[in-house]
Amino acid sequence: xxxxxxxxxxxxHKILIPTxxxxxxxxxxxxxxxxxxxxxxxxxNLEGQLRELADISASNVGNWVAGRVLxxxxxxxxxxxxxxxxxxxxxxxxxxxxxxxxxxLGTQDGQYFLSPPDxxxxxxxxxxERPWYKDAVxxxxxxxxxxxxxxxxxxxxxxxxxxxxxxRGEPVGVLGGDLVxxxxxxxxxxxxxxxxxxAFLVDDKGMVLIHPRxxxxxxxxxxxLPEGAPQIGPGLSEVRVDGAAxxxxxx
Numbered sequence: 001x002x003x004x005x006x007x008x009x010x011x012x013h014k015i016l017i018p019t020x021x022x023x024x025x026x027x028x029x030x031x032x033x034x035x036x037x038x039x040x041x042x043x044x045n046l047e048g049q050l051r052e053l054a055d056i057s058a059s060n061v062g063n064w065v066a067g068r069v070l071x072x073x074x075x076x077x078x079x080x081x082x083x084x085x086x087x088x089x090x091x092x093x094x095x096x097x098x099x100x101x102x103x104x105l106g107t108q109d110g111q112y113f114l115s116p117p118d119x120x121x122x123x124x125x126x127x128x129e130r131p132w133y134k135d136a137v138x139x140x141x142x143x144x145x146x147x148x149x150x151x152x153x154x155x156x157x158x159x160x161x162x163x164x165x166x167x168r169g170e171p172v173g174v175l176g177g178d179l180v181x182x183x184x185x186x187x188x189x190x191x192x193x194x195x196x197x198x199a200f201l202v203d204d205k206g207m208v209l210i211h212p213r214x215x216x217x218x219x220x221x222x223x224x225l226p227e228g229a230p231q232i233g234p235g236l237s238e239v240r241v242d243g244a245a246x247x248x249x250x251x
Contacts, residue, residue: 046247047236053191054251057199060187068160068179069142071099076164076175079105084113084172091115091175100177101150101157105164106133107173127174136161136174147181147209149218155180156209156217184210202250206232 078090084107090096091103092115104114106127114121127133135143142162150157161176181201188199188210201210206221206229221229230237230248237248 047249050236050247050249051251053193053199054249057188057191058251060190061184061201064184064187065144068099068177069144071096072160072162072175072177073142075103075177076162079175080164080166080172083166084111087113088115096177099179101153101155101180102178103176105173105175106130108171111173132159132161132176133174136163136176147203147207150178150180153180155182157181181209197246202232204232 075090075096079087082090087105091105091113096103097115102114102116102118104112104127106112108128110126110128112121112125112127132143132145135145140163142160145159145161147156147158149155158179158181159176160179161174164172164175166172184201188201191199193199198212200208200212200216202208202221208216208219208221208224211217216224225239225241227240230239230250232250235249237250239246239248
């Protein structure tokens with residue numbers, strides 16, 4: 001008996017050790033598979049949530065702009081129908097003043113109507129030489145300028161401008177309205193990311209237009225994130241900001 005027992009133990013060890021190793025490998029494999037599955041599920045859920053929030057934000061901003069486009073178009077039609085004698089009255093209406101920082105009409109013969117008045121304009125100011133006038137004439141319709149810093153207010157501004165035609169269809173001039181896009185802050189700040197992120201606005205060239213970090217505004221993402229700027233397009237982009245990993249989705 002004394003010689004048989006060690007032999008049995010050795011045999012059991014030979015069976016137990018590989019079996020234990022196999023079970024460990026199975027559990028490790030299951031754990032890794034479970035981790036990968038949960039990671040992919042989390043990524044898909046996050047991508048879906050970010051995509052939905054990005055689409056909602058983009059739609060809200062688009063609606064904000066579209067409403068002001070319709071206002072400019074309606075105002076241009078009223079000016080065309082009622083004539084230049086009513087221009088100052090039309091562009092000074094309270095609803096127009098509450099929407100645009102400045103509203104103005106430049107005519108084909110160089111006249112300029114502005115609301116509210118600006119005493120800083122030079123006497124030889126010719127609206128026909130301004131980019132908003134030329135671009136609207138060239139486009140033949142509504143234009144939206146690139147954002148720029150207003151010389152007077154220093155606020156980030158865009159201009160909506162469109163051709164004006166009289167009742168006979170003859171061109172009268174160009175109507176413009178200035179919008180301070182800081183107003184979009186309220187739209188983006190309403191996006192709820194449960195305290196783990198924020199919404200911001202960039203143009204198609206990667207220029208930051210609105211961002212909670214004011215020092216980022218007016219700079220390109222490639223400049224702000226030299227380790228790798230996110231690609232503007234569908235899907236998620238992973239970037240590092242101040243050494244921390246961040247996920248970005250665009251719409």
